Amino acid sequence: MDATTNCVLPRYQVVRDEAACTGCAQCVRSCANGVHRLRKDPERIAINPRACVNCQRCVVFCPELALTIRPWPQVGTGSSTWTAEAMDDIAKQAQTGGVLLSSMGTPAPYPIYWDHLLLNASQVTNPSIDPLREPMETRVFLGSRPEILKINERERRVVEPLPPQLKLDVPIMFSAMSFGSISLNAQKALALAAAELGTFFNVGEGGMHRDLEPFADHAFAQVASGRFGVDAHYLNTAAAIEIKIGQGAKPGIGGHLPGEKISAEVSRTRMIPEGSDAISPAPHHDIYSIEDLRQLIFSI
Ligand code: SF4
Ligand code: SF4
Known part of the structure; x- marks a missing residue:
């Protein structure tokens, strides 16, 4: 079954305002998914809405603002168990016989703890440092440490050469x-x-x-x-x-x-x-x- 006969409705409707459209074909060049196609006979731009992913690129590149992307009217949002996304995923896997893989993390709505990380160093000293008035040191060294650090007190320098270190100004x-x-x-x-x-x-x-x-x-x-x-x-x-x-x-x-x-x-x-x-x-x-x-x- 190919994409046109798989009985799954498109997610998006691509609507062209024929009165505003000048036929410049910028949308054909803008869409990476081949949704807009130039047809010679009769000369017009055909649309394949099944390939649209709602990236809005053609919409913003159209010089006449003649394009609108809407949710396909009959496609519901599913239920809390069978969400539209879950049904979409199942349909895609059934069509291809493969599993869905995506990089760049997970599309599932898991908490992103990094976004909630707060580095608040104000309490690490007593009295606490006011970062607006006093410089804060964030430098970090990576590498092995010597067993004992020998220091020339008079010259205020380390006597022994240190093992190779990497210096990071930010950790x-x-x-x-x-x-x-x-x-x-x-x-x-x-x-x-x-x-x-x-x-x-x-x-x-x-x-x-x-x-x-x-x-x-x-x-x-x-x-x-x-x-x-x-x-x-x-x-x-x-x-x-x-x-x-x-x-x-x-x-x-x-x-x-x-x-x-x-x-x-x-x-x-x-x-x-x-x-x-x-x-x-x-x-x-x-x-x-x-x-x-x-x-x-x-x-x-
Ligand atoms: S970019 Fe806009 S004006 Fe140009 S052909 Fe496409 S819809 Fe028409
Ligand atoms: S919204 Fe994106 S995917 Fe859809 S037709 Fe426009 S450029 Fe193509």
Whole structure:
């Protein structure tokens, strides 16, 4: 059964005000879902409302404001058990025989605790610091500590050299997002922000694009199961190395970027042949014990 004969009503109605429409076809170019289609014979713009997701892009790009998107009149909101969304999900899974996967968290309305986190440091000192008048120190160091800190009291400096440390001006780092899962521009934005804030970004498992090397002092290089982009230069360039163990943020078990979706630039950065799939299983297939992990750390 295809999308036009699946007996499921569209969610949205796409209404064009024919009196206002000039036929400029901006809506055809604006819609990523192919809802508006230019027809030659007779010359007019046809609409496929089943593909509309109510993103409102065509509405705002229409120079004549001739478009309106409305809920489809006969589609109800369901009941508290059978919500419209639940019925939609079941219909989609029945049509495709697959399970629904989505990244970027869950679409279910679970509480987002991060939004309720309040960092109130005013009570950590006595008397409490007034952050409007007194500077507050948020700097954090990551790294091992020496057993005993030897200090030259007269010169007021640490005598022993400290083990390697990472200095974070704010106690927040960007988590890993690879080139290929996000664009180079997005990665550059994270790199710039990390450098500006005095913290770190993480290039993820896709290797480090050469345009990011100027920000390497603020970069974590990730070593994941696919070992994409990992060589001596990569490991030596970054400020720190992270070994990714487990699934990370994406759904499913491991990652699979099909070869046809990988650009030449992404292939080059990942050090894989152009056109080949990039497969990164959730577990490392060479780590089955703590000794294996030790060997990987030693090799790095
Ligand atoms: S963008 Fe607006 S004016 Fe242009 S063809 Fe589409 S509906 Fe008509
Ligand atoms: S609202 Fe979005 S999905 Fe729907 S027709 Fe317009 S551009 Fe396409």
